[in-house]
Amino acid sequence: MPLLQVNNLSVSFDQYGRGLERFVTTPIRSLSIEIGKGEILAVVGASGSGKSLLAHAIMGILPANAIVGGEIKFKGNLIDERSIKKYRGKQIAFIPQSVNYLDPSMKVKNQVRIGLPGIKSERIEKQEHLFEKFGLKKSDGDLYPFELSGGMMRRVLFTTSMISPDTELVIADEPTPGIHRSALDLVLNQLKTIADSGIGVMLITHDIISALKIADRVSVFKDGCTVDDIPASFFSADGESLENEYTRMLWKSLPEHSFMEAI
Amino acid sequence: MNKTFVFIVNKILRCLLLLFGVSLLAFTLLKLSPVDPVLASVNYDPNLTVEQYERIAEYYGLNKPEPVQYLSWLRNFLSGDMGMSLLHREPVADVIRQKAWASAALMGFSWVVSGLLGFLLGSVAAFRRGRLWDGIIKWLSYLQVTVPTFWIGLIFLLFFSVYLGWFPIGISVPIGRLVSDTSLIERFHHLVLPALTLSLLGIANVTLHTREKMIDVLNSEYVLFAKARGESDFQIFINHGIRNAVVPAITIHFTYFGELFGGSVLAEEVFSYPGLGATLTEAGLKGDTPLLLGITVIAAIFVFLGNTIADILNGLLNPALRSYPS
Structure with missing residues (x-):
């Protein structure tokens, strides 16, 4: 049984515009991820693809006007805004x-x-x-x-x-931008050590290169949907083994790769 | 060091300017009022002859032109002499000293009670925003703001003193007893109703401001994170709510000194409580210029102090506004 399972998650916001006209925005349409014990899942995607919202939805800290659909399971138990309370800060x-x-x-x-x-x-x-x-x-x-x-x-x-000594899952929302090289390695090593002790890690990041150093699998988000979920080893050289077109574009657009050719 | 010095000089100059303005305005208003201070000082005795009238006026200097009267008051005031009260036939400074303690007890008690209650109610409303308790607290606050103090005072008198008989009708000591013979408990017993009335006036102000600020705090990302770390509502209140919402609450409560003094005038009048407020009313109604100006100036200093304390506290308690030696 996976540690954390998110199936077909959607998050919408009930909002009021001009003249109290009510409208609904849906930044997350269909996200599905899975994290096992001791596994590091890197969640990557452009800004606004719903990465942070996913973390907030799992932690039950979305704003009051959010409507959540789909299911989130922790060790097989369905969790929602109420039942997350007994896990957060502990497991x-x-x-x-x-x-x-x-x-x-x-x-x-x-x-x-x-x-x-x-x-x-x-x-x-x-x-x-x-x-x-x-x-x-x-x-x-x-x-x-x-x-x-x-x-x-x-x-x-x-x-x-x-x-907490009982931690089983760590959700890290962009823990690396803006830090010094040595501090970056420290943070990555620490995440790796945590995972090696059997804790599942969800690493939300922009920095694919850094994430690949420690991640087991990579989940790619685009416009609120999961578009790809592949082993980290698939990201190599010029990305020949990447089947999904968006993932390949994302990989190639990195400055380290054939960024100029992609343009 | 230099900054502090400039700050202090600036504040003192402002205060002096304020006092000058306030005293001049109060003097002008009093002179424009239809009350004749000479007649009032003899309690409108109909047997007063024209010669007697003129002699009293001359004795108090009331026969001189008004600007001269004001300037002579100002000159004496600056040399530390607040003048003689026409009504009490005592130095104004002595009258104020006698009454000030009763007022300080009344206002101090109300200020603390309304601050604590207001902060608690505001916090409860914020934590339960949009739900039943929030609605009740907001509704009560609006009611408090709209209902005049003296009316609340009268209702309290009717209910607690007349109907239930729990508290005395008025004044600060039991009737027919000397102040020196009364115990602290008896004095407190007399203080409760006026103080409650006055507190009630101040609660709404703190409640509504605290509610707003606390809602901002609860919507902040650090409270989201606190939740994500498993802190309960109570822990969030203790760990983050109080420290982030209390500074605006205290600030707003110090600026409330003005209304507090105004409220105490009404509360003291309703409860025949012999403090500065009741004395001020008496001085105004009987044209006792030196006493009125004396109390007005003291009140202005008091309000000015409240605002200045609020200013200083804001800087001291907020680490982001504090300047660090670099």
């Missing part, structure tokens, strides 16, 4: 994509400590240990989110997902 961890996801008025060390188990001294010790593991200085903990550099912020967000 399912979420790494968000920007600094806006940190409380602007709280020192980052205290934000990492929220949800850590144990008494205060244990929590402090655990947080300092996590900071060390991700190459953050002890004094970095005293900073407020707006004082963090891009790379530091990614690493802080990363530490927040490492707090």
